[in-house]
Amino acid sequence: MICYGTDRVIPEKAVHPEPPCCVQLSGTITGDSKMSYICITMDGKQKRLHRHLMEQLIGRALSSNELVHHKNENTNDNRIDNLEITTRAKHIKIHGIAGYTIFKYVIDKEWLRNLYVQQQISLRQIGLRHNIPVGALQRARIRYELKRPTVYCRICKSVACYKEARLCAPCYKRDWQRGRHEKD
Numbered sequence: 001m002i003c004y005g006t007d008r009v010i011p012e013k014a015v016h017p018e019p020p021c022c023v024q025l026s027g028t029i030t031g032d033s034k035m036s037y038i039c040i041t042m043d044g045k046q047k048r049l050h051r052h053l054m055e056q057l058i059g060r061a062l063s064s065n066e067l068v069h070h071k072n073e074n075t076n077d078n079r080i081d082n083l084e085i086t087t088r089a090k091h092i093k094i095h096g097i098a099g100y101t102i103f104k105y106v107i108d109k110e111w112l113r114n115l116y117v118q119q120q121i122s123l124r125q126i127g128l129r130h131n132i133p134v135g136a137l138q139r140a141r142i143r144y145e146l147k148r149p150t151v152y153c154r155i156c157k158s159v160a161c162y163k164e165a166r167l168c169a170p171c172y173k174r175d176w177q178r179g180r181h182e183k184d
Contacts, residue, residue, distance in 0.1 A: 050068045067086050069083070071085060155168075
């Protein structure tokens with residue numbers, strides 16, 4: 001038997017406080033529970049545990065358009081009260097096109113403008129400091145139309161690629177070579 005509240009196999013003769021939460025399996029549990037869905041193997045075929053549990057509950061096989069959604073988004077939490085049957089269209093609305101929640105991170109326009117435009121902190125550094133994916137920050141930057149001001153080279157007045165030094169690549173190289181020759 002498997003207790004789907006804990007995803008652990010318990011002996012058939014064991015006394016369990018709530019037997020309705022257990023399902024008799026004639027297979028074995030497979031898969032890495034930390035990285036993916038828990039799967040079971042029955043009659044040589046592999047099946048995801050949450051789909052099997054929902055089929056047992058409703059008494060029929062799920063159609064290809066029916067998905068089992070984990071309400072708390074924990075794919076290892078296969079309690080019946082955490083599972084619901086949804087259509088593919090509804091599931092896309094819940095998670096977004098790529099399977100991730102689109103607006104999970106609420107990014108304030110002024111906060112991002114302060115860090116990205118005024119303080120000149122890269123999106124990668126902002127993401128690392130505040131534990132926000134760079135992709136979410138990039139989408140917010142595009143949505144808010146945030147652009148850093150163009151910095152020009154202090155020597156030749158072309159667009160600078162070394163912002164802090166305010167130098168373009170040729171001028172930076174020239175300054176570096178001069179500095180190196182002066183040390184010799």
